[in-house]
Amino acid sequence: MGKIIGIDLGTTNSCVAVMEGGQPAVIVNAEGTRTTPSVVAFTKNGERLVGDTAKRQAVTNASRTISSIKREMGKNTHVTIDRQKYTPQEISSMILQKLKKDAEDYLGQPVTDAVITVPAYFDDAQRKATKDAGRIAGLHVQRIINEPTAAALAYGLDNAQPQKILVYDLGGGTFDVSVIEISEGMIEVLATAGNNRLGGDDYDKRLSEYLVSEFQREHGINLSKDMTAMTRITEEAEKAKIALSSATTVNINLPYLSTTRSGPVHMDLNLTRAKFEELTNDLTESTAGPVQTALADAGITASQLGRVLLVGGSTRIPAVQEKVRMLLGQEPGKSLNPDECVALGAAIQGGKLAGDSNLNEILLMDVTPLTLSIETVGGISTPLIKRNTTIPTRYSQVFTTAQNYQTSVNVKVLQGERQFARDNKLLGKFVLRGIRRAMAGVPQIEVTFDIDANGIVNVSAKDLSSGKEQSITITSSTSMSDAEVDQAVRDAAAYEASDSQRKASFDLFTEAEQLIRKAENAVAKTGKRLDRPTKSMIRSDIAELRKSMRKVKPADMSPSQEEAVKNAKFKLEGSAEYAFRLLDETETK
Missing domain, CATH: 2.60.34.10 (Substrate Binding Domain Of DNAk; Chain A, domain 1)
Known part of the structure; x- marks a missing residue:
C-alpha cells in the first residue's frame, strides 16, 4: 500500500500531513504555507479558486466566495453559484482536492488514500458527508477519526508514559473535549463531549456585530446588509482577534467602508483585549459544561489528569486559556502546534493502517459521541x-x-x-x-x-x-446516494480537466506576450547587425501574433483560436531566432 495522508478538514483552515521516516510531517502547500484556508470561490469567468487565492479575493467577490462550509456538513442544504447548486460535500471535496494535489506534488507520486478527521461531536450524517466529500475528491477514506483523538495520537507517540489527558479542542467552527487514557501501546478514549456549533467563527461574528453597531452609532449607517462591507469587517475582526492574543490593544482601520452625500466614510477605532473578552465572555464560559460532562462520564476528577492539551487555533485566545486553567487547576500544555497536531495524528493513524513498522504497536480505541x-x-x-x-x-x-x-x-x-x-x-x-x-x-x-x-x-x-x-x-x-457521489466525482474530474485546459490557455497567452516583448527588444537593440528584410519579417510576424490574440480571452479560447495563436507563435520564433542569438551576444558583451 502507498502513502496514506492525514487530513484535518477544518472549518477555517485545513492541514495535511504524512509519515516520513517514522515521524509525521506537515505538507507545505503550493503557496508555501503549512495550513490552507477552507475557502472556495468562483470567479465570473468560471475559474475555481481554493485556499489562499480564494480568501484573498473574498472582499471583491463576496457573493461567490464560500467559507465555513464544514458547519453545513450533514444538512439538507446547498450553495448556489451561477444557477449551479453545490452540496456541502461538493464544496468540501474541492478543499480536499487541493490538499490531495499539494500532497502529490510534495511526495512526487499519486495519492489515493487518506484518514480524515472530524469533530468528536459530529453525528452520523456529518461523518457520512465527510466520507462522501473524500470520495468526490478521489480519495479512498480509510478511516474517519475524531479530532481530539488524533491530537492525543500526535502527543502520545512520543509520550507513552501511562497517564490520563484531557484534549480541549476549540477550532474555527466546533468545540470538543475528550478524556483520553494513554498507556503502553494503547490510546483509549474514555469520554467525549462538546458543541459542534461553537468555535472561532462565533468570536469573529460577535466582534463583527460590535463593529457594525459602533459604526452605526457614530455614522448612522447600518452595514449589515452590505455584503462587501461585511466581508471586510469579518476579515478585520478575525485579524483583530488574532492580534489581541499577544497585544492588549489593536487599531481597526477600514477606509472607504461606506459613502454618504458628504463623501466616503471610514471606520477607525481602537479595541482593547478587555472589551473583546467582555463581548465574548459567554462563548468562553459555555465551554465549561462539556469539560465537566466529559470528566464525569470518564469517572475522574480534574486532579487525576496528567496533562491538558490545547487544540485548535481559537485556544490561543488568552481568556480561553485562563478558563482552562480555572476549570482544571493546571497549566495547559502547549507542546503541540494547535493548528497542526490533528493532521499529524491523522497521519500517524494513516501510517498505522499502511503498515508502518514503527507504529504497529499503537492501538487506538475511540468512542461514539452520542447515544x-x-x-x-x-x-x-x-x-x-x-x-x-x-x-x-x-x-x-x-x-x-x-x-x-x-x-x-x-x-x-x-x-x-x-x-x-x-x-x-x-x-x-x-x-x-x-x-x-x-x-x-x-x-x-x-x-x-x-x-x-x-x-x-x-x-x-x-x-x-x-x-x-x-x-x-x-x-x-x-x-448522497452512490449515483449522486459518482456524478459528483465525474463533475470534479471534468472540472479538474477544464482547469488544466484553462491554465494551458493562460500559459500560451503568457508565453506569446513574452515572445512579442523579446522580439521587439531584439529588433530595437541589434541595430544594423540585423538586415532590413529580416527586421521587416519579424515585425510582420509580431503583428500576426498580436492579431491572433486580439479579442480572444484565454478562459474562453476555442480550439481554432488556440491553434491560430500557436501557429503565429511558432512562426515568430522561427523568424526571430537569429535576432535572439544576436541579442544574447550583445548582452553577453
Whole structure:
C-alpha cells in the first residue's frame, strides 16, 4: 500500500500531513504555507479558486466566495453559484482536492488514500458527508477519526508514559473535549463531549456585530446588509482577534467602508483585549459544561489528569486559556502546534493502517459521541448503545410486538440523549415485514446496532421465529446516494480537466506576450547587425501574433483560436531566432 495522508478538514483552515521516516510531517502547500484556508470561490469567468487565492479575493467577490462550509456538513442544504447548486460535500471535496494535489506534488507520486478527521461531536450524517466529500475528491477514506483523538495520537507517540489527558479542542467552527487514557501501546478514549456549533467563527461574528453597531452609532449607517462591507469587517475582526492574543490593544482601520452625500466614510477605532473578552465572555464560559460532562462520564476528577492539551487555533485566545486553567487547576500544555497536531495524528493513524513498522504497536480505541436508540411504544427512545461506548462495537436486543397479529414493525433509529424520540435526531427508518402472526408480546424481534471504526452506523432487525431480516446502513436526507457521489466525482474530474485546459490557455497567452516583448527588444537593440528584410519579417510576424490574440480571452479560447495563436507563435520564433542569438551576444558583451 502507498502513502496514506492525514487530513484535518477544518472549518477555517485545513492541514495535511504524512509519515516520513517514522515521524509525521506537515505538507507545505503550493503557496508555501503549512495550513490552507477552507475557502472556495468562483470567479465570473468560471475559474475555481481554493485556499489562499480564494480568501484573498473574498472582499471583491463576496457573493461567490464560500467559507465555513464544514458547519453545513450533514444538512439538507446547498450553495448556489451561477444557477449551479453545490452540496456541502461538493464544496468540501474541492478543499480536499487541493490538499490531495499539494500532497502529490510534495511526495512526487499519486495519492489515493487518506484518514480524515472530524469533530468528536459530529453525528452520523456529518461523518457520512465527510466520507462522501473524500470520495468526490478521489480519495479512498480509510478511516474517519475524531479530532481530539488524533491530537492525543500526535502527543502520545512520543509520550507513552501511562497517564490520563484531557484534549480541549476549540477550532474555527466546533468545540470538543475528550478524556483520553494513554498507556503502553494503547490510546483509549474514555469520554467525549462538546458543541459542534461553537468555535472561532462565533468570536469573529460577535466582534463583527460590535463593529457594525459602533459604526452605526457614530455614522448612522447600518452595514449589515452590505455584503462587501461585511466581508471586510469579518476579515478585520478575525485579524483583530488574532492580534489581541499577544497585544492588549489593536487599531481597526477600514477606509472607504461606506459613502454618504458628504463623501466616503471610514471606520477607525481602537479595541482593547478587555472589551473583546467582555463581548465574548459567554462563548468562553459555555465551554465549561462539556469539560465537566466529559470528566464525569470518564469517572475522574480534574486532579487525576496528567496533562491538558490545547487544540485548535481559537485556544490561543488568552481568556480561553485562563478558563482552562480555572476549570482544571493546571497549566495547559502547549507542546503541540494547535493548528497542526490533528493532521499529524491523522497521519500517524494513516501510517498505522499502511503498515508502518514503527507504529504497529499503537492501538487506538475511540468512542461514539452520542447515544443510539430505537423508538418504542409511547414514543420512548430506548437506548441500545450509550454514548462514549468504545468503537467499533456491536449490540443486540430482543423486542416484541405491541398489537395482536402484527406482521410488520417500523424501526426508527435515533441519536441523542433525550428520553423521548421526538427530542432526538432521526437517523433513519425501515420496515421489517413477514413477522409470523401472533398475539402481542409473543414474537421475538432482535434489533442489532453495528458501529464501524469510522463511527458509521448499520442497523438490522430479525424475526427470530420466521427468520425474516431487514437491515440498513443509516442514511439521512442529507446523505448522497452512490449515483449522486459518482456524478459528483465525474463533475470534479471534468472540472479538474477544464482547469488544466484553462491554465494551458493562460500559459500560451503568457508565453506569446513574452515572445512579442523579446522580439521587439531584439529588433530595437541589434541595430544594423540585423538586415532590413529580416527586421521587416519579424515585425510582420509580431503583428500576426498580436492579431491572433486580439479579442480572444484565454478562459474562453476555442480550439481554432488556440491553434491560430500557436501557429503565429511558432512562426515568430522561427523568424526571430537569429535576432535572439544576436541579442544574447550583445548582452553577453
